[in-house]
Amino acid sequence: MSASMVFTDCSSSTNAARLLPLRRRSPLLRTNNGVVFPRRLINPIPPRSLAIHSSSSPSQLSWGEIAAEVLRMKDAIGTVPGLAVILVGDREESATYVSKKKEACEVVGINSFEVHLPEDATEQEVLNSISGFNEDPSVHGILVQLPLPSHMDEQNILNAVSIEKDVDGFHPLNIGCLAMRGREPLFVPCTPKGCIELLHRYGIPIKGKRAVVIGRSNIVGMPVALLLQREDATVSIVHSRTKNPEELTRQADIVIAAVGKTNMVRGSWIKPGAVVIDVGINPVEDKKKLSGFRLVGDVCYKEAKEIASAITPVPGGVGPMTIAMLLCNTLISAKRIHNFQ
Amino acid sequence: MSASMVFTDCSSSTNAARLLPLRRRSPLLRTNNGVVFPRRLINPIPPRSLAIHSSSSPSQLSWGEIAAEVLRMKDAIGTVPGLAVILVGDREESATYVSKKKEACEVVGINSFEVHLPEDATEQEVLNSISGFNEDPSVHGILVQLPLPSHMDEQNILNAVSIEKDVDGFHPLNIGCLAMRGREPLFVPCTPKGCIELLHRYGIPIKGKRAVVIGRSNIVGMPVALLLQREDATVSIVHSRTKNPEELTRQADIVIAAVGKTNMVRGSWIKPGAVVIDVGINPVEDKKKLSGFRLVGDVCYKEAKEIASAITPVPGGVGPMTIAMLLCNTLISAKRIHNFQ
Numbered sequence: 001m002s003a004s005m006v007f008t009d010c011s012s013s014t015n016a017a018r019l020l021p022l023r024r025r026s027p028l029l030r031t032n033n034g035v036v037f038p039r040r041l042i043n044p045i046p047p048r049s050l051a052i053h054s055s056s057s058p059s060q061l062s063w064g065e066i067a068a069e070v071l072r073m074k075d076a077i078g079t080v081p082g083l084a085v086i087l088v089g090d091r092e093e094s095a096t097y098v099s100k101k102k103e104a105c106e107v108v109g110i111n112s113f114e115v116h117l118p119e120d121a122t123e124q125e126v127l128n129s130i131s132g133f134n135e136d137p138s139v140h141g142i143l144v145q146l147p148l149p150s151h152m153d154e155q156n157i158l159n160a161v162s163i164e165k166d167v168d169g170f171h172p173l174n175i176g177c178l179a180m181r182g183r184e185p186l187f188v189p190c191t192p193k194g195c196i197e198l199l200h201r202y203g204i205p206i207k208g209k210r211a212v213v214i215g216r217s218n219i220v221g222m223p224v225a226l227l228l229q230r231e232d233a234t235v236s237i238v239h240s241r242t243k244n245p246e247e248l249t250r251q252a253d254i255v256i257a258a259v260g261k262t263n264m265v266r267g268s269w270i271k272p273g274a275v276v277i278d279v280g281i282n283p284v285e286d287k288k289k290l291s292g293f294r295l296v297g298d299v300c301y302k303e304a305k306e307i308a309s310a311i312t313p314v315p316g317g318v319g320p321m322t323i324a325m326l327l328c329n330t331l332i333s334a335k336r337i338h339n340f341q
Numbered sequence: 342m343s344a345s346m347v348f349t350d351c352s353s354s355t356n357a358a359r360l361l362p363l364r365r366r367s368p369l370l371r372t373n374n375g376v377v378f379p380r381r382l383i384n385p386i387p388p389r390s391l392a393i394h395s396s397s398s399p400s401q402l403s404w405g406e407i408a409a410e411v412l413r414m415k416d417a418i419g420t421v422p423g424l425a426v427i428l429v430g431d432r433e434e435s436a437t438y439v440s441k442k443k444e445a446c447e448v449v450g451i452n453s454f455e456v457h458l459p460e461d462a463t464e465q466e467v468l469n470s471i472s473g474f475n476e477d478p479s480v481h482g483i484l485v486q487l488p489l490p491s492h493m494d495e496q497n498i499l500n501a502v503s504i505e506k507d508v509d510g511f512h513p514l515n516i517g518c519l520a521m522r523g524r525e526p527l528f529v530p531c532t533p534k535g536c537i538e539l540l541h542r543y544g545i546p547i548k549g550k551r552a553v554v555i556g557r558s559n560i561v562g563m564p565v566a567l568l569l570q571r572e573d574a575t576v577s578i579v580h581s582r583t584k585n586p587e588e589l590t591r592q593a594d595i596v597i598a599a600v601g602k603t604n605m606v607r608g609s610w611i612k613p614g615a616v617v618i619d620v621g622i623n624p625v626e627d628k629k630k631l632s633g634f635r636l637v638g639d640v641c642y643k644e645a646k647e648i649a650s651a652i653t654p655v656p657g658g659v660g661p662m663t664i665a666m667l668l669c670n671t672l673i674s675a676k677r678i679h680n681f682q
Contacts, residue, residue: 155523172524176517179567180559182496183513208582210589216570218521226520229557229578234589236577237570241549248551248575 066327067108073331073340074109081334082111083141083167083326084133088126088152089119093283094145101143104323110330113139123152127160134162140337141167141330146219164337167329169193170219178226186336187329192224194321195256195277196231202310204254204275207232212252214238214245214298215259220279224256245269255308257298267303276304276311279318407668408449414672414681415450422675423452424482424508424667425474429467429493430460434624435486442484445664451671454480464493468501475503481678482508482671487560505678508670510534511560519567527677528670533565535662536597536618537572543651545595545616548573553593555579555586555639556600561620565597586610596649598639608644617645617652620659 074080083105087098098114105112113136115129126144133139142165148154163171169178169187177185199206211233215221221237228235233254238245249255249269257265258279270276280298297314305311312318335341415421424446428439439455446453454477456470467485474480483506489495504512510519510528518526540547552574556562562578569576574595579586590596590610598606599620611617621639638655646652653659676682 172517172521173514174517175520176513176515179516179520179563180513181557181563182559208584210584216522218523222520222522229580232580232582234577234579234583236575238575239570239573241573242575243549243551 063104063108063324063327066110066324066331069331069335070109073334073338077338077340079334079338079340080109080111080138081141081330082113082136082139083143083330084113084115084136084139085143085145086115086117086126086129086133087145088117088121089149091147094147098145101323101326104327105330108327110327111138119149121149123157126152126157130157130160134160134165139165140334141165141326143168143326165333167326167333168219169223169329175218175223175226178223178230181230187332188227188325189219189223190325190329191220191258191279191318191322192227193325193328194318195224195279196227197325198277198312198318198321199254199275204310206254209233209253210251211235211254211256212238212249214249214255214257214265215279217258220258221256224258224279228254228256255299259298261298262296263298263300265299265304267300267307270304270307272307273309274307276308277318278312278314281314281319404445404449404665404668407451407665407672410672410676411450414675414679418679418681420675420679420681421450421452421479422482422671423454423477423480424484424671425454425456425477425480426484426486427456427458427467427470427474428486429458429462430490432488435488439486442664442667445668446671449668451668452479460490462490464498467493467498471498471501475501475506480506481675482506482667484509484667506674508667508674509560510564510670516559516564516567519564519571522571528673529568529666530560530564531666531670532561532599532620532659532663533568534666534669535659536565536620537568538666539618539653539659539662540595540616545651547595550574550594551592552576552595552597553579553590555590555596555598555606556620558599561599562597565599565620569595569597596640600639602639603637604639604641606640606645608641608648611645611648613648614650615648617649618659619653619655622655622660 070081083101085098085101087094102112102114113133117125117129126148130142130144133142142161144157144161146154148157158170161171163173163186166174167187167190169185169189174185174187177183178188206228211228213221213225213228213235216237216239225235225237236248236252238248242248246269249265250271252271252274254275254277255265255270256277256279260280260282262280262282262284276299278297278299278301281295282297283293284296285292286294295315299311301311301313411422424442426439426442428435443453443455454474458466458470467489471483471485474483483502485498485502487495489498499511502512504514504527507515508528508531510516510526510530515526515528518524519529547569552569554562554566554569554576557578557580562580566576566578577589577593579589583589587610590606591612593612593615595616595618596606596611597618597620601621601623603621603623603625617640619638619640619642622636623638624634625637626633627635636656640652642652642654
């Protein structure tokens, strides 16, 4: 048995795009209005043995509708959504993420603002930048790129972001609303939202399914577990203190790995036919690469793809969805602030 | 195999009190200072087959230290903690709960305030009462007895309670902090806190254990799952959409049932030796009772006690712990507001 679908953004793929009609997506992404986007977000290779929804007709996704909405808003009220990113220090990885986010903003027409502070900046300098963006009416989303230098109090800094502009969705008030039935958060954290979007877009049912989330971080594991539960999955969270992570994971119809350990989830952990979302992005040495390393996930892809019915690759699976969700949250924020429907 | 410990408050029991030394309890409850309390909170019958911590020496719990702390605070700064309860309508059950809470306040010396509004009161009247208590410096905790009449917006009303006085811990900001690693809520919801306290007091290990929470309500299921996870249990939540609740529950070392369905959890759901906390309080017809009904839990006690190593009875298990935690939260609130250590 081998993976019937691979969620990927390999835009260079020569496989015939075989994409499934979108289900339960946010209205923003419901149609493809033809705006060109440089990478296809999702481009599965043809199913090999387990075909999910093999009767579905091909489709294609783009960030077109976000761009269209941005344009419509500009035409109607003269406002362009704006995303501000605060980067502290010179971590190469962080710089790459930030430049990807900026690039994505450009593509869909969202204004981007950036403050880049040196590694030895003071906490107060970061707080001053946040305060400036909080008050700036042209900024609708504020993102502090993590991790911060160790001499800074992350919680204190994240708390300073105005809840109306917290497009990362990490404010405890947002998380609380995410956890509670009958409440709606202002923003859903981007990576967890991206994981669920992937499932929706591929028509993978969540309701009533057993889901195992590996990892319980504030930014992925915990919120994605809350989201899965909102979708009526039966959720278990596996973490460093779990005694038989393999045994429990093997019960899952949906596995979301977000733990940051290279190839931790082996093929034997996966129930045949399960759907696997790999959130891990771990650099491993690779002398064949110019950079000297390549990125791998938390799941041993080679083994898991032989057993899962669908799996996201690393890189190219969850990453691009995270950026899409960030753009989406920024647009939502601008619309809400300007009361634009 | 039969339950070795029954968590109960049967103060009329003639069994020798065989209580375990307290572990990891809140500082408030660490010692018994001899203040007399009318009911023993926890009074297990002697273990029958599976003895947990059989080497532990007997001990006894009381609300003594809360009373002592209240007194110490009064002597030191002249302030007595105050709890305000808002009751709307004439539901007999609600009235009983409220009177139990008032009684408990009296015992430990906490001032209690009550507003009782008629069933046909307006939402605005409830909001006015809350607003009054929010501003009243002699009130440190505000509790709106649920359920509210159907013509009222529960969320709107609960949101009106000042977060500093939200001793029920239901504010989404509190729940968010409960969900997040590295954050601390102002208040932990009383019933979930009571469940964990019971486990601690009986020295039942949580770390690394498989826990199944049955039910995902905002007031019990979800927060108790978050608390168990904070204690390093591996948590799964079973709910109405779960396909094999029995199978999953049978994997658990700790089962917490909070679903509101009479005898839903049968003996066959319990792993031999598991610990069972039954939060359900369901009235069933009983012509032998003066009231015409008796209260039973979500767990079929008769069956489960033969299989579990420890189980809470209904009534008398979780209920008294909930009230204890409410007193505890009120004291914590008063101390925080008055910056009293």
